[in-house]
Amino acid sequence: MSENAVKETKEFQAEIKQLLDIVINSLYTDRQIFLRELISNAADALEKLRYYKLSKEKVQDEDLPAEISIETDSTSHTLTISDTGIGMTEEELVENLGTIAHSGSKAFVQHLMEGNKEDINLIGQFGVGFYSAFMVAEKVTLYTRSYKPEAKGCIWTSEGTGSYTIAEAGDLKRGTKIVLHLKEDAREYEKPETIKRIIKQYSSFVPFPIKVNGEKVNTVQALWVKNKNEVTEEEYTEFYKFIANAYDEPLFKFHFSVDAPLHINALLFVPKDNFERYGFGRLEPGVNLYCRKVLIQEQSDIILPEWLRFVKGVVDSEELPLNISRETMQDSALMSKIRRVITGRFLKFLKEQANKEPEKYKEFWEKFAMFIKEGAATDLNRRDELVKLLRFESSKSEPDELISLDDYLERMKDNQKAIYYLNGPTREAIENGPYLEIFKERDLEVIYTFEAVDDYILSQLGEYEGRKLLSADQANLELPDHQEKNRAEDALSDEKIKSLLQWLKEKLGERVSEVRESKRLVESPAIVLSPEGMTNSMQKMMRMINKDLKNTGPNILEINPKHSVIKKLNALREKGDPFAETAARQILDNALISAGLLYDYRDMVNRMYEILDRALE
Ligand code: ADP
Ligand code: MG
Numbered sequence: 108m109s110e111n112a113v114k115e116t117k118e119f120q121a122e123i124k125q126l127l128d129i130v131i132n133s134l135y136t137d138r139q140i141f142l143r144e145l146i147s148n149a150a151d152a153l154e155k156l157r158y159y160k161l162s163k164e165k166v167q168d169e170d171l172p173a174e175i176s177i178e179t180d181s182t183s184h185t186l187t188i189s190d191t192g193i194g195m196t197e198e199e200l201v202e203n204l205g206t207i208a209h210s211g212s213k214a215f216v217q218h219l220m221e222g223n224k225e226d227i228n229l230i231g232q233f234g235v236g237f238y239s240a241f242m243v244a245e246k247v248t249l250y251t252r253s254y255k256p257e258a259k260g261c262i263w264t265s266e267g268t269g270s271y272t273i274a275e276a277g278d279l280k281r282g283t284k285i286v287l288h289l290k291e292d293a294r295e296y297e298k299p300e301t302i303k304r305i306i307k308q309y310s311s312f313v314p315f316p317i318k319v320n321g322e323k324v325n326t327v328q329a330l331w332v333k334n335k336n337e338v339t340e341e342e343y344t345e346f347y348k349f350i351a352n353a354y355d356e357p358l359f360k361f362h363f364s365v366d367a368p369l370h371i372n373a374l375l376f377v378p379k380d381n382f383e384r385y386g387f388g389r390l391e392p393g394v395n396l397y398c399r400k401v402l403i404q405e406q407s408d409i410i411l412p413e414w415l416r417f418v419k420g421v422v423d424s425e426e427l428p429l430n431i432s433r434e435t436m437q438d439s440a441l442m443s444k445i446r447r448v449i450t451g452r453f454l455k456f457l458k459e460q461a462n463k464e465p466e467k468y469k470e471f472w473e474k475f476a477m478f479i480k481e482g483a484a485t486d487l488n489r490r491d492e493l494v495k496l497l498r499f500e501s502s503k504s505e506p507d508e509l510i511s512l513d514d515y516l517e518r519m520k521d522n523q524k525a526i527y528y529l530n531g532p533t534r535e536a537i538e539n540g541p542y543l544e545i546f547k548e549r550d551l552e553v554i555y556t557f558e559a560v561d562d563y564i565l566s567q568l569g570e571y572e573g574r575k576l577l578s579a580d581q582a583n584l585e586l587p588d589h590q591e592k593n594r595a596e597d598a599l600s601d602e603k604i605k606s607l608l609q610w611l612k613e614k615l616g617e618r619v620s621e622v623r624e625s626k627r628l629v630e631s632p633a634i635v636l637s638p639e640g641m642t643n644s645m646q647k648m649m650r651m652i653n654k655d656l657k658n659t660g661p662n663i664l665e666i667n668p669k670h671s672v673i674k675k676l677n678a679l680r681e682k683g684d685p686f687a688e689t690a691a692r693q694i695l696d697n698a699l700i701s702a703g704l705l706y707d708y709r710d711m712v713n714r715m716y717e718i719l720d721r722a723l724e
Contacts, residue, residue, distance in 0.1 A: 114274040119265075120206045123238065126216045127267045129224060130241045137228040138293075141243055142302065143309035144236030145188045145285060147401045149175045150313045152192020152283060156254055159193065166254045167194075168281040174316040177306075181297045186243075189284040190315075194253040197261050200273060204249070204263060209234045231401075241267035243296055244287035252279040311349070312400045329400045331374035331421050335362050347376045351393060351419040355379045358471055361420075361456045365448055369441075373449060375420035381474045383417070393419035398427040409442050412450060412489070414482035417475055422449060454492045461496065461511075469509055472498045483564045494568060499561070500534055502543065503552040512571050515552060519574075522587045526571060528554040529579040530562050530644040532703065540701045541634040542580045545627035549586055553579050559651070562644035578642035580702065582663050584627070599668040599677055607677045611664065614688050615695055618661055625665035632670040635662040635698040643702050650706060657707050664695055686721065689714060 119127065153173045160166055171191040178187040195203060207213055215233035219226060230239050240247050245266060252260040260279030265271035287296075295301050303324050306317055312329035330338050330346045347357045357376035365371040375394065383390045394411055396404040400423065404410075410422050424445055461468040472479075476498070483493035498509035503518070515526055527546060531537035537555050546553045556562050565576045577584065599607065604624055611622040620638055628634055637643050638661075646659040666673050672694070679687040693714055699705040 114272050116272050118270050122207050122213050122216045129219050131267050138242040139305050140228050141239040142305045144231045144239045146310045149190035153315050156193045167256045177319045179297050179299050184289045186287045186296050191282040194251045194282050196253045196258045243293035245290045246288040248286040251283040309402045331372045370425050372423045390416045392416045397423040414478050480560050500555045525575040525577045527579045530556045541631035544629040559648050580643045582636040604668050619664045620661040622664045625667050628667035632672040633666045633694045633698045635702050
């Protein structure tokens, strides 16, 4: 190739001069993105050629293989990127690499000049990606020959300072070859390892072979644009390992495309395990955003809501506009549309999986429940869908079985108006505590909740499918078939109960808001209930927020007049024995312990010794 003697020097358009000034004179940490830009231009040129060939246009050098070749040379300190795409005619060169037509590109240059230089890595999305070559090159020489048979080859050169030259070239083959004469501080880009690493990061899915010094480096296919039935399970797994940096297989895989209202291809995975659960810190978002197979945003925090940060995969949308910067991406209507569509489809997918493969869904639930709960508690727009994904243990489930709210509805009693749930630290604690007694007796199912967030979600929800959601420890529960039961023969008389209640309120004072006879106790002597509008777990939550809170409440104390402890207490009281008061205080504390609401144990422990002392006599 010999450079022709007729060499013309031309000025860049003003905006390009400004852009180049920024590109050349600032130090960017992210300058490796120049390679993504040049490769994506090469891929575009090859894609266009494929199109022209399909439309039966006559094409120069018909038989050249469609590929991108990269050569590194540490002697001449050059990096050369060649493609066999459509190339450019002289007029096209002037137009494409000398002027900016898009108003969006101009606005981008303006944006950079206003001090937002860190946004330079968005250069590709603003139709000026080519100029990023000057981040690493002190001089760029570009050889190109158009696919149009009558066109001549051209050589374009520039040092990025205001002007460029164009000359005619002799015997070029179709396509474009860009030689970057690397800056002294950019010599790392003459190393093939560096180049391969960058290609893996940004350009793995470019649909044409990319060779570095003759070796093909992009071996993973962009599966998301393929048809589902053209992809094997092994390919999916390999792909997942690649994009998620994982060593195992995914738990779920969801491959889908959407045509309306937007064109989207997506391939999403749920990993086998959730490391956030083990306290390894908050997961980073795991979905990458692509536009026609070229990476736009890695680990996008915009494409899915935060509570789906455990999802890995790829979303590709052709509609991403050129002029989109980080800030505008955050609140762009298009991005929120994509997010809405993807989130909706993914939740629907989970629901289907739960129905189709309950065992697998259970595995998912054990590991990823925290995210579904986070969503249900914080994302009002998705709450209704998320609530259907919740799973619980219940008084009627087998120990390792989980039920949904729908399962509960399906088997609840005809005359039952509400769904009941009850919080406790463990299944055993709930089942041995006093709160469940009445439900056991009436054969009513109670959902067990083990975390405060469960109660938060259910109480916020208020009702499900027209049925109230009620915490089983709340005061004034109205249960079905509720009829005054005759007190057992040997229970205390009305009169005695009345004066016992009065006495208890007097002795317990501020610590209780009310003392009353219980209609729900069967085996326990006493129970505390949260005042109207509160639940025990709300009280626990308040205490979690304010650790200084010595006691919660005051709560309602209910006593069981059939219980021998209560009867003996009354007898002692009637005799005027001062030990009756000690026993009464202990009964309240025991009830508070059952409720998980006793935080200051000192009084209680000392009193226990006092009681032991007497018992051991
Ligand atoms: P964009 O790719 O967004 O259009 P660029 O600054 O990257 O912006 O490139 C500008 C234009 O230069 C391209 O649209 C294309 O017409 C032309 N071009 C760049 N590189 C090549 C190439 N390798 N082959 C053919 N044309 C190219
Ligand atoms: Mg480009």
